[in-house]
Amino acid sequence: MSPAPTIDIGPFLSQKSKLWKNDGIRSLMVLEDNPGMISLLSGRPNSSTFPFQSITLKLKPTLAGLPSATEGADPLTLTIENEELNEALQYGMTPGVPRLLDWLANFQTHVHKRVLDGSWQVHMGSGSQELIYRTCDILMNxxxxxxxxxPVYSGTLGFLAALPCTLIEVNTDSQGLSPANLETILSRWDRTHPGKPYPKALYTIP
Known part of the structure; x- marks a missing residue:
């Protein structure tokens, strides 16, 4: 299979996002994994000072992938300790824990049959609303x-209204987004918004 074509994302980025630069100190964090490296980076406490010796989680049998009909099944117990616990409690790389990112990327290939060809990456956040906000902040001027x-997902109304851009509503019906209404908006754009750029993005829930 030939690799996916490379897309120049520059024209889609907001001016604000283009101002972000890699921090000189944080960009050196990847070097800390080198054997024997003595790190003098700021803000990273010695792991020996962490107050937790281990963290144990108990998953319900149904959540652990066990048959839900099994009566009296024992919960699955997970224990995080030693270096794994230190890694979880320590400041890490901005993109996320590398092993977790790799696992999520492999999950995409296993479940969704995506090819690890370098044309896409996994990005992590604390929840869907944060990731939606990040995406809009990266794109919109x-x-x-x-x-x-x-109607739109209510959780996004607050930050969508605060975005430095103009929101254009597209009707929905019982099947979701209305293609007819979307076509009407775009086909009349030059008349309804003379001299204005075409919409940069569409937010919809498939």
Missing amino acids: DDDFLLIET
Whole structure:
């Protein structure tokens, strides 16, 4: 299979996101994994000072992949300790824990049959709303337009309204986003928004 074509994402990025630069100190964190390396980086406490010796989690049998009909099944117990616990409690790389990122990427290939060809990456966040906000913040400028379905997911209303862009509503029906209404908006764009750029992105829930 030939690799996916490379897309130049530069024109899609907001001016704000283009100002972000790699921090000189944090960019050196990857070197800490070298054997024998003595790190003098700021803000990383010695792992021997962490107050936890281990953390134990108990998963319900159904969540552990065991047959849900099994009566009296024991929960699955997971214990995090030693270096794994130190890694979990310590400041890490901005993209996330490398082993977890690799696991998630391999999960994509196993479940969704995506090919690890370097054309995509896994990005992590604390939840869907944070990741939606990050995406919008990376893309939208003051003079940009964002298409959103209406009604829209209520959890996004607060930060969508605060974005430095104009929101354009697209109707929905029993099947989801209305293709007819979307086509109407875009086909009349030059008349309804003369001299304005076409919408940069569409937010919808498939």
